[in-house]
Amino acid sequence: MTLSDAELRVRINDVLEAGWIKIPDEFGYRGTGAPGKMLEELLDIKGGNRDEPDTGKWEIKFHSGSSLLTLFHLEGMPKGHLHPIVKKFGWQNRDGRLSFRHTVHGSVTARGFYVENDKSKIIIRNKTEPNEELAYWMHDRLINAFAYKFRRLVLVSGRKHNGSVRY
Numbered sequence: 001m002t003l004s005d006a007e008l009r010v011r012i013n014d015v016l017e018a019g020w021i022k023i024p025d026e027f028g029y030r031g032t033g034a035p036g037k038m039l040e041e042l043l044d045i046k047g048g049n050r051d052e053p054d055t056g057k058w059e060i061k062f063h064s065g066s067s068l069l070t071l072f073h074l075e076g077m078p079k080g081h082l083h084p085i086v087k088k089f090g091w092q093n094r095d096g097r098l099s100f101r102h103t104v105h106g107s108v109t110a111r112g113f114y115v116e117n118d119k120s121k122i123i124i125r126n127k128t129e130p131n132e133e134l135a136y137w138m139h140d141r142l143i144n145a146f147a148y149k150f151r152r153l154v155l156v157s158g159r160k161h162n163g164s165v166r167y
Contacts, residue, residue, distance in 0.1 A: 002056030011043045020164045035165040036062035039156055065157060072149045076135035085134050104131045
């Protein structure tokens with residue numbers, strides 16, 4: 001869906017002026033992404049985690065100011081790095097399959113992962129084997145991905161409280 005800048009501005013202003021909006025207590029609205037999903041619904045746009053703008057031109061993101069904001073997903077290097085990481089550090093999920101999902105930010109995580117920034121790349125390491133590069137991203141690749149996303153980003157801030165959100 002392509003939405004003109006003027007129409008997007010009108011729709012966002014309507015949402016901003018609406019005050020507190022009750023978030024439905026149903027599947028798809030119970031997680032941390034509920035305010036963002038609700039925002040997309042109120043703006044009548046198809047959002048989601050696709051790597052393309054929600055309105056044809058602009059990417060719409062909600063941020064409460066108190067949590068991390070995912071701007072993009074970018075596969076790390078070297079190619080094929082994920083399988084060994086899952087095998088080494090993963091755990092059995094409730095379906096009995098080996099699983100691994102972990103957010104690394106700040107200092108060393110509870111699972112021993114940390115981020116190292118060297119001259120040309122960002123590296124993920126683990127304290128159990130600090131000399132091993134588990135995954136890495138070249139600086140120029142990260143900068144390009146960030147610039148591509150940031151130049152077409154509309155960030156709507158707000159607050160969630162007692163099952164409602166105010167944008």
